[in-house]
Amino acid sequence: MSDHELWKQAELISGVKDRSELEHRVLTEFIQREAGRQLAALGGTMPNATAAPRRRVTW
Numbered sequence: 001m002s003d004h005e006l007w008k009q010a011e012l013i014s015g016v017k018d019r020s021e022l023e024h025r026v027l028t029e030f031i032q033r034e035a036g037r038q039l040a041a042l043g044g045t046m047p048n049a050t051a052a053p054r055r056r057v058t059w
Helices: 003-014 019-042
Strands: none
Touching: 003 019
């Protein structure tokens, strides 16, 4: 698929016609997805972690 076809498909899917807004949205989504992958790849655990305190809400 050519670059032009990819941009057209992105326009159709997102509904965004402005190229700079579409580029911004594409880059933002890409960065969020890759940051999530990197975080998941760390795969760490905190064996000594305790649950956060909870408060019961009364109305």
